[in-house]
Amino acid sequence: MAGKRPTLSGMPTPRKPSSIKEIFGLCVRLERVRQGMSQEQLGQLIGRDQAYVSQVESAKRTATLESVGRIAEALRVRPADLLDENLGRPSP
DSSP states (O other), rough: SSSSSSOTTSSSOOOOOOOOOOOHHHHHHHHHHHOOOOOOHHHHHHHHHHHHHHHHHHHHOOOOHHHHHHHHHHHHOOGGGGGGGTTTSSOO
16 A cells, blocks of 8 residues: 555544454555445455445454455455554654
8 A cells, every 4th residue: 555544534533443453444444435435345346245344344343364365455455554553643
């Protein structure tokens, strides 16, 4: 994910994620929103429904490694990019 870090314009900066599930969910959400994609669209690309994407983004569900790969591929990023706990935060 090269270039400017995505943020959720008009929304308060989320608190710092405290778990790997929260980091992953936040990164997926930020990248999905940055690309102008809905949860439903992402779900279709990965063969899941909108509820699954919502649960992953809110850290209510743990994505398998296979799902992490599918989500990264659908968002056209590396899986590691979806684990960047500094994503969406201003650079120092």
